[in-house]
Structure formats: structure tokens, C-alpha cells
Amino acid sequence: MAWWHSAVTYQIYPRSFADSNGDGVGDLRGIINHVDHLVALGVDVVWLSPIYRSPMDDNGYDISDYCDVDPSLGTLADLDELIASLHQHGMKLILDMVINHTSDEHPWFIESRDPASPKRDWYIWRPAREAMEPGTPGAEPTNAGSAFSGPGWAYDPQSGQYYLHLFSPKQADLNWENPEVRAELYTMMRWWVDRGVDGFRLDVINMISKTYPIGDGPAGPDGLCYQLGMVANGPRLHEFLAEMNAAVGFAEHELFIVGETPGIDVELARSFTDPAARELDMVFTFEHVEVDQAGMKWELVPLRLPVLKATLAEYQYGLEQAGWNSLYFENHDQPRSVSRFGDDSPAFRVASAKTLATTLHLLKGTPYVYQGQELGMTNAGFTSIEQYNDLESINFFHLAVSLGLPSEQLLAVIAAKSRDNARTPMCWDAGVNAGFTTGQPWLPVNADHTQINAAAAIADPDSVFHHYRKLIALRHELAVVREGRFELLLAQDEALFTFTRTLGQVRLLVVANWTSAAQPWPWGLPEVTGAELLLGTHPVGAQELSGWESRIYRLA
Numbered sequence: 267m268a269w270w271h272s273a274v275t276y277q278i279y280p281r282s283f284a285d286s287n288g289d290g291v292g293d294l295r296g297i298i299n300h301v302d303h304l305v306a307l308g309v310d311v312v313w314l315s316p317i318y319r320s321p322m323d324d325n326g327y328d329i330s331d332y333c334d335v336d337p338s339l340g341t342l343a344d345l346d347e348l349i350a351s352l353h354q355h356g357m358k359l360i361l362d363m364v365i366n367h368t369s370d371e372h373p374w375f376i377e378s379r380d381p382a383s384p385k386r387d388w389y390i391w392r393p394a395r396e397a398m399e400p401g402t403p404g405a406e407p408t409n410a411g412s413a414f415s416g417p418g419w420a421y422d423p424q425s426g427q428y429y430l431h432l433f434s435p436k437q438a439d440l441n442w443e444n445p446e447v448r449a450e451l452y453t454m455m456r457w458w459v460d461r462g463v464d465g466f467r468l469d470v471i472n473m474i475s476k477t478y479p480i481g482d483g484p485a486g487p488d489g490l491c492y493q494l495g496m497v498a499n500g501p502r503l504h505e506f507l508a509e510m511n512a513a514v515g516f517a518e519h520e521l522f523i524v525g526e527t528p529g530i531d532v533e534l535a536r537s538f539t540d541p542a543a544r545e546l547d548m549v550f551t552f553e554h555v556e557v558d559q560a561g562m563k564w565e566l567v568p569l570r571l572p573v574l575k576a577t578l579a580e581y582q583y584g585l586e587q588a589g590w591n592s593l594y595f596e597n598h599d600q601p602r603s604v605s606r607f608g609d610d611s612p613a614f615r616v617a618s619a620k621t622l623a624t625t626l627h628l629l630k631g632t633p634y635v636y637q638g639q640e641l642g643m644t645n646a647g648f649t650s651i652e653q654y655n656d657l658e659s660i661n662f663f664h665l666a667v668s669l670g671l672p673s674e675q676l677l678a679v680i681a682a683k684s685r686d687n688a689r690t691p692m693c694w695d696a697g698v699n700a701g702f703t704t705g706q707p708w709l710p711v712n713a714d715h716t717q718i719n720a721a722a723a724i725a726d727p728d729s730v731f732h733h734y735r736k737l738i739a740l741r742h743e744l745a746v747v748r749e750g751r752f753e754l755l756l757a758q759d760e761a762l763f764t765f766t767r768t769l770g771q772v773r774l775l776v777v778a779n780w781t782s783a784a785q786p787w788p789w790g791l792p793e794v795t796g797a798e799l800l801l802g803t804h805p806v807g808a809q810e811l812s813g814w815e816s817r818i819y820r821l822a
């Protein structure tokens with residue numbers, strides 16, 4: 267077993283965690299001041315969303331200097347201090363490494379704008395579409411759309427050519443075919459390892475190898491093709507990952523390496539994470555956070571529990587023999603799970619947040635807790651587009667309005683799915699700005715912070731926080747939680763998520779009611795008479811399950 271097989275990871279979005287200097291933006295010192303919160307929760311690894319120097323077009327996922335900390339977040343010395351503090355408490359730190367693209371303000375890209383520069387080939391430059399006037403509408407080399415709406419190619423008038431950006435125009439895709447680019451990135455990553463970081467979360471890592479030639483795809487209403495998968499998962503992906511692993515020393519230094527891989531399937535996940543391949547330790551897959559949408563992110567459909575169960579089970583079974591799962595419902599790109607999959611009304615918020623946690627943390631893999639998830643924080647509840655900061659939400663709104671969609675309907679969809687739901691400030695207490703800042707917060711604080719905050723949760727033994735703490739402790743204590751074989755029960759049940767975990771003679775049964783209605787104890791489960799209740803959300807007595815009740819039994 268690798269050390270991270272027993273780890274639980276906590277993700278921090280530094281801008282939104284804690285502000286120590288009153289400028290309204292979270293910072294590294296704010297994190298240092300709250301290390302006790304992480305200790306109390308019992309997590310093993312901290313993942314920091316990007317802290318590098320950046321123009322902040324995409325809040326740090328657009329890096330202009332890989333070897334420095336952005337001044338809005340602190341200094342390299344602060345980061346060293348944070349690493350030391352986490353290490354002192356037995357925790358590890360992993361950095362978010364964004365190497366599919368750089369900021370257009372990175373010196374490499376600035377140099378690359380000159381066609382005569384040796385760095386021209388470090389990015390992906392193409393001439394205008396044949397017989398089209400460069401820079402005019404529709405003259406982009408292909409109809410590839412960017413993840414943040416609009417063309418995936420930006421025009422550079424200086425050279426009359428276009429560069430590829432699968433995300434914003436300020437995030438230019440690097441050309442991984444060029445060996446100098448790869449060597450330079452590996453050297454930089456080794457520099458961080460030498461500085462004391464314990465691993466990396468690799469941003470959209472399956473996009474580093476492109477499928478060439480990049481061509482036109484099926485066009486949507488605005489004439490663009492938004493299937494990023496057509497460009498991603500290129501033929502050299504495994505080669506690049508194995509090369510990076512060896513060059514940076516992933517295996518050699520026992521680093522924690524998780525790749526973000528949108529649009530892959532279980533076979534690919536296994537091929538990346540099979541230890542024999544020496545590529546990645548685990549990947550973030552997306553099918554389970556797409557079960558409530560029809561095709562694209564913004565087309566909402568109600569959650570069907572059997573579909574979610576089938577998706578998660580497919581990965582549990584598919585990575586049983588080789589490979590490893592990462593387990594998440596939330597991160598900085600996803601809405602709050604209690605508002606999305608649970609019931610965030612006062613009657614069920616706590617129970618549903620706990621039951622979502624029980625379900626996720628009893629699966630096999632490495633669980634991720636996103637800041638505030640352990641408090642059962644809810645969606646932001648924004649009602650006007652002016653309240654948003656996220657470029658994905660804002661760009662989509664304007665594109666959809668231009669295509670004639672009614673703005674009320676769009677605002678409802680964006681309120682449900684926007685990335686800003688997860689990015690509102692962490693709520694520390696019931697005071698002004700939830701204790702996040704003494705200044706003006708960069709994004710509004712949730713209105714419900716007077717009830718939902720860390721101080722209140724820690725003081726209440728029945729809180730979501732203490733439930734998370736117990737789940738994390740259970741993983742540390744019990745080998746069956748870490749290693750046991752997963753088996754889904756009652757796959758078609760629309761209300762209950764039930765499964766067993768088995769290791770040798772030890773067998774756990776998890777029964778979770780994913781609805782707000784009471785449910786009868788179902789037929790067909792293993793006998794629980796005489797079983798030990800390890801953790802439940804409600805005082806147990808009745809056979810019936812209350813709304814959003816869940817129980818973990820150790821079977822006799």
C-alpha cells in the first residue's frame with residue numbers, strides 16, 4: 267500500500283479561505299492561521315489551488331511565473347512556512363500544477379508572439395482558415411470552441427496568426443510536442459519538490475497531448491464545436507505522463523499525484539493509474555458530476571440515483587484490480603453538493619450533508635473534502651449576473667443571451683451550476699463577513715453564514731463537521747474502509763444508496779437514504795440483527811430510515 271491509500275485530502279481555494287491582511291482576498295498567512303482547523307478535522311493532505319504569480323483571469327489557473335507566489339496571496343517565505351507548519355502536524359502539501367497552458371503574460375508566451383523567436387514553437391500557432399481574411403469573424407483555423415465560450419483560437423495581429431487556447435484567451439496552450447517545453451516544465455516541478463512539496467494535482471492533464479491535425483467538429487448554435495475531447499487525449503499522452511513521472515521523480519519520491527482528466531472513461535482511468543504504468547496515482551473523473559445534466563453543463567436534468575450509483579460503481583469495479591479512485595462531490599469548479607444532490611432546507615441540510623459524506627467516504631479510493639463542505643456550506647444564491655466573478659458563468663450568460671435565451675431562465679441555471687457557488691468565502695464564524703476578512707470580500711459571503719460556520723459546527727457535537735471528523739477517523743482505523751472490496755446492492759432502488767465493503771472476514775454495510783422522505787427498511791439486505799452500528803446520522807431505533815438517514819454497520 268502506498269501512503270496515500272489511507273489519506274484524506276482537503277482542498278483549499280486560497281482566495282476564499284481566510285484573509286489575514288484585510289484586502290478582501292484570502293492569502294497564505296490566512297491558511298497558516300487556520301492550520302488548527304485541518305488538524306481538528308484530521309485530514310492528511312492539503313491541496314492548494316494555484317498560488318503562483320498570475321494576472322488572475324481564471325483566479326490563478328493562468329500562470330505568469332511558475333516559481334513565485336502571487337503578491338495578492340503572500341510570498342515564497344509564507345509558502346515555506348505553511349509547508350513547514352503542515353509537516354510539523356504530520357500533513358502533506360500538494361500544489362495545483364497548471365501545465366497544459368500558461369498565461370498570455372508569461373515571458374515564454376510574450377516571446378512566442380514573435381514568429382522569429384525560438385519560443386514560437388512553444389505554443390500552438392496556426393494561420394487563418396484558407397481564403398479567409400485573418401482576424402475577421404469565422405477566419406479562425408478551426409471551429410474549436412473554448413471551455414469558457416467563444417472560439418478556442420485567438421488572433422494575434424502582430425504575426426497575422428492564431429494561437430490555441432482551450433480555456434480563456436489569456437490561457438495559451440503549450441505545445442507539448444516540443445521537447446524543450448517538456449524539459450523546462452519538469453525542471454520547474456523538480457524545483458518545487460526540492461522545496462518540500464509532496465505532490466501535485468495536475469490541471470486538465472489529459473489535454474497536454476493534442477489530437478493532430480486539429481480539425482473542425484460538429485457545430486453548435488454559435489457555429490463552434492465545444493467538444494474539447496476532440497482535441498484532448500492525444501496519442502502521446504501515456505508517453506508524456508510516463509516521461510514526466512520519471513523526470514520529476516513521482517515514483518522515486520513517493521509523491522502524491524492526482525490528474526484532472528475530463529472526458530475520459532474507466533479504461534483510460536485504469537491505464538493512467540495502474541501502478542505498473544508509472545504515470546499517475548489517481549485521476550479526477552467527471553461522469554458522476556454530469557449525471558444531472560443533459561450533454562452540456564448548463565442543461566439541467568433531475569438527478570436519477572440509479573444512474574449516479576451505476577457511474578460510481580463502474581469505477582469502483584473497474585479500478586479494483588489495478589488503479590485507484592479519487593472520491594469527490596465538490597471542488598472549486600462544482601456547486602455545493604448539499605444544494606445539488608442533498609436537501610439544503612433547514613429541516614434536512616445537516617442530515618443530507620452527512621449522508622452524502624457517509625456515501626462518498628465509505629467508497630474505496632482517496633476522498634477529497636473541499637473547504638466548507640465539512641460545514642455543509644450551501645450554494646451562493648446569487649440572483650443577478652453582476653454578483654458573479656467566474657468568467658465561465660459570465661461568458662456563458664452573455665453568449666446565451668445573444669442567442670436569444672431568456673435571462674431569468676439563464677440566471678436560474680447559473681445559480682444551480684456556477685463555479686462561484688464553491689468560491690464564496692469560507693465561513694469561520696457568525697460575525698461580520700463570517701470572519702473571512704475585515705475588509706470587503708472579493709465575492710459575497712453566504713447569507714446563511716450566521717448559522718453555517720466553523721465555530722458553530724465545532725461547538726455542536728452533532729454537526730456536519732464532527733460527522734466528517736468521524737468518517738476520516740474511521741478510514742484511518744479500519745483497513746476494510748481503505749482496502750475492502752466494494753459491492754453495490756439494490757442498484758435500481760431510486761431512494762437508497764446501499765453497498766458493502768469486504769476485507770477477509772470483515773464486512774461493512776452502508777445504507778443511505780438519498781431522499782427527504784422516510785423509507786422502509788428494504789428487502790434483500792444482509793441481516794443487521796447483532797451487527798455493530800459504527801456510525802449513523804440519526805438515533806437508531808426504528809426499522810424505517812428517516813429522510814436523509816444513513817448508517818454504517820459492521821456485520822456480525
Ligand code: GLC
Pocket residue numbers: 324327328364433469470526598599
Ligand atoms: C481546470 C480547473 C479549472 C480551470 C481550468 C483551466 O478544470 O479546475 O478551475 O478553470 O482547468 O485551467
